[in-house]
Amino acid sequence: MPSDPVHARQGGTAPPSAARRPRRLLRNLTAKIAAIPMVLTAMVVFLGGTVWTVTYSFTNSKLLPRAEFVGLAQYERLWATRRWVVSIENLAIYGLCSLVFSLVIGFVLAALLDQKIRYESAFRTILLYPFALSFIVTGLVWQWILNPEFGVQSIIRAMGFEGFAFDPLYNPDIAIFGILIAGLWQGTGLIMVLMLAGLRGIDGEIWKASRVDGIPAWKTYIFIIVPMMRPVFITALVLITSGIVKLYDLVVAQTGGGPGIATEVPAKYVYDYMFGGQNLGQGFAASTMMLLAVAIVVIPWAMLEFGGKRRG
Amino acid sequence: MNHIRRILAATSALGALAALPAAAADLEVTHWWTSGGEAAAVAEFARIFEEKTEHTWVDGAIAGSGNTARPIMISRITGGDPMGATQFNHGRQAEELVEAGLMRDLTDIAEAGHWRDVVNPPSLLDSCTLDGRIYCVPVNIHSWQWLWLSEKAYADAGVPVPTTWEEFVAAAPALEAAGKVPLALGQQAWQMSGLFATLMISLLPDDIYLGVYRDKDEEIAAGADVAGIFAALDTARKMAAKSTVQDWNQATNMVITGEAGGQVMGDWAQGEFAMAGQVAGEDYHCLPGLGDKDILTTGGDAFYFPKLRDDDMADAQADLAEVIISPEAQVAFSLKKGSLPVRGDVDLDAANACMRKGLAILASGEALPDTNQLIDSDTRTQIEDLLVEFFADPSYAPEDAQKRFAGIIGNAL
Structure with a gap:
């Protein structure tokens, strides 16, 4: 039902005009008092925790935090460590592919589901279902599926294709793609549902108009519908990126970082050195670099997104 | 309503009864002994501990390997949720936890039990010692070679x-x-x-x-x-x-x-x-x-006891430390696990050819x-x-x- 009027209007409501300047401090005092715990939590737990972590990344803390500052030594060691560099490369590959494929596959699936097909809700449920599973379960399931002795490879070989080889998790060069497959399987359903909601929000009149003008459906999607779905895409983008940076449990369940160090990721480095290696300083330095990476991506985007709106 | 109240009353009475023999405690012991032989060995400790004392052994096995288990143990201890006792390998793994005062000082128990005299080789006890105080019980001797x-x-x-x-x-x-x-x-x-x-x-x-x-x-x-x-x-x-x-x-x-x-x-x-x-x-x-x-x-495993506030639990810890190093538990455990006992004075008649080779090397001091x-x-x-x-x-x-x-x-x- 792409022409549902209730959904169609949602995108277009303008915020009420803020013409009258409120007396800032006293206005809505109860609400402000009620907000104090939240503000304190944000300041102490999130901001305070971040500052503390960054500070202690400049120390030589081992198992317990210790304020003996050693300058940039932890960072020098971090970037001289092969495992860390491989982790960053893996995250870049996984991140880029996961971003592109999640958006593309999610959108295509949503567009297909949006064709007024029969049993739509059944398909929607099937495609969204993997999202209900945790990464640990997903990882274990795909570890079995991709296992050459029990999974896809053995089934296809049993069908008569003796030369068939498909064992991404055991080949260091492509193991990260084995993780990617599992990640996409788990996460694409959610993106699809978001996209579907976005598509349902598009006014049916637009479709009618484009049909009258004789524009092919694929062109309508790419040049009209997708730009109109910008807010949905941004939501999807944020969800996918946050999933990329925190990638950890999937790797642990599926490969444990192996073969060798072929599927190591930064979050795993942080954990292994903080707790396994009993070297908090090194773990903090690594997590600070992760924070920095997120900041580099998020800050320009946030400035574009929110800064731009205020000016316009 | 009456019904529920009666059930509640009955359960709380039961609870009070259970709590009466004050010394009995449930002691959670974490370790990473999960393979067949290891699990059989640790079950011997649990059996002897429960036979000899009125406490209950709560098994906290963590599957994976030491590399998986240690972070969990350490974060529980540093995070304020310590277990009753925990395994670490001899040596430097728990070094900082001891330095930070999170582990219980066992020196009194060690002196009462004359650990200095019975533990062989003495380097095992040295690994448990920091500034002259003893912080762990050697459990077994393991050698990699x-x-x-x-x-x-x-x-x-x-x-x-x-x-x-x-x-x-x-x-x-x-x-x-x-x-x-x-x-x-x-x-x-x-x-x-x-x-x-x-x-x-x-x-x-x-x-x-x-x-x-x-x-x-x-x-x-x-x-x-x-x-x-x-x-x-x-x-x-x-x-x-x-x-x-x-x-x-x-x-x-x-x-x-x-x-x-x-x-x-x-x-x-x-x-x-x-x-x-x-x-x-x-x-x-x-x-x-x-x-x-x-x-x-001569590496091996040792049990550390995090500091606990509860007196009953502390008593249970002391009892467990004594049980672990007792000749009976040492023999039962070592035979199942294939490790060598930390006591030089126990009788390992049941030891097989391989264990005898190991004991002979230890006795010759080549360690x-x-x-x-x-x-x-x-x-x-x-x-x-x-x-x-x-x-x-x-x-x-x-x-x-x-x-x-x-x-x-x-x-x-």
Whole structure:
């Protein structure tokens, strides 16, 4: 039902005009008092925790935090460590592919589901279902599926294709793609549902108009519908990126970082050195670099997104 | 309504009754003993603890390996949710927890039980000692330097069972021709680093091992002797190329079934052979010091007791410490696990041929400290990262690996 009027209007409501300047401090005092715990939590737990972590990344803390500052030594060691560099490369590959494929596959699936097909809700449920599973379960399931002795490879070989080889998790060069497959399987359903909601929000009149003008459906999607779905895409983008940076449990369940160090990721480095290696300083330095990476991506985007709106 | 109230009253009365014999406590003990032989051994501790005292043993086994379990234990202790007692390896793994005052001082119990006199070798107790105070109970002695060989694999391949590492390497082509894996090796980092240290201890003079691991001498680590070890490691990598199992006991199982020729693994592997009903000297063979040198390291496990506020729990901790080191528990545990007891004065009549070899070496004093007693977890993790990469990537040259190893040793504390 792409022409549902209730959904169609949602995108277009303008915020009420803020013409009258409120007396800032006293206005809505109860609400402000009620907000104090939240503000304190944000300041102490999130901001305070971040500052503390960054500070202690400049120390030589081992198992317990210790304020003996050693300058940039932890960072020098971090970037001289092969495992860390491989982790960053893996995250870049996984991140880029996961971003592109999640958006593309999610959108295509949503567009297909949006064709007024029969049993739509059944398909929607099937495609969204993997999202209900945790990464640990997903990882274990795909570890079995991709296992050459029990999974896809053995089934296809049993069908008569003796030369068939498909064992991404055991080949260091492509193991990260084995993780990617599992990640996409788990996460694409959610993106699809978001996209579907976005598509349902598009006014049916637009479709009618484009049909009258004789524009092919694929062109309508790419040049009209997708730009109109910008807010949905941004939501999807944020969800996918946050999933990329925190990638950890999937790797642990599926490969444990192996073969060798072929599927190591930064979050795993942080954990292994903080707790396994009993070297908090090194773990903090690594997590600070992760924070920095997120900041580099998020800050320009946030400035574009929110800064731009205020000016316009 | 009345009904519910009556049930509530009954349960609280029951609760009060249960709480009455004040001293009884549920003591949670965390450890990573989860393979067949290990689980059977730890069950002996639980049995004796519950027989001898009125406390209850709550088993907190953490599956995976020490590398999985230790972070969980440490974060529980530092996070204010300590267990009653926990396993660590002898040495530096719990060093900072002790320094931070999170572990209970056991000196009084140790003096009452004359641990100084009974624990053999005394270096085990030294590893538990910080500034003259004792913080842990040695549980068992483990040594890494064992080569386990399968009688069946060599019989199938038609070659005699090797008696040294060199013969073991020389027999590899015959095993491969018979469709067997010459060296079983689990794909976990600690198994690789154990193999590496074992090669260094068994194939080189003692002072090289001590120079590298104890004195952290970068020059020795980069020297020609250690280069030979990396070459041997390269050979081992080729021999283990077809071994894809993960856990050490799966690798041991390859030796038990004759699928693999041998495995370099600590004496805890013996528990698996015993569980499978195999007889030492007939179905399997063991070579301490890889057959090249009569030497063992005396690492092992120890129990630490986090400081607890509850007095009942503290009593239970003290009782457990006494039980663990009692001759009865030591014998029962060691026989099941294949490890050696920490007491020099117990009677191990039931010990098999392999355990006797180990006891004889210990009695002759040919013992070195374990790597865990010499390097800290940070250095250990770095060496493991290096070796796991080395074993996964056949193109990783031994020379490059040695250069990186020397760098790690040079930076170690």
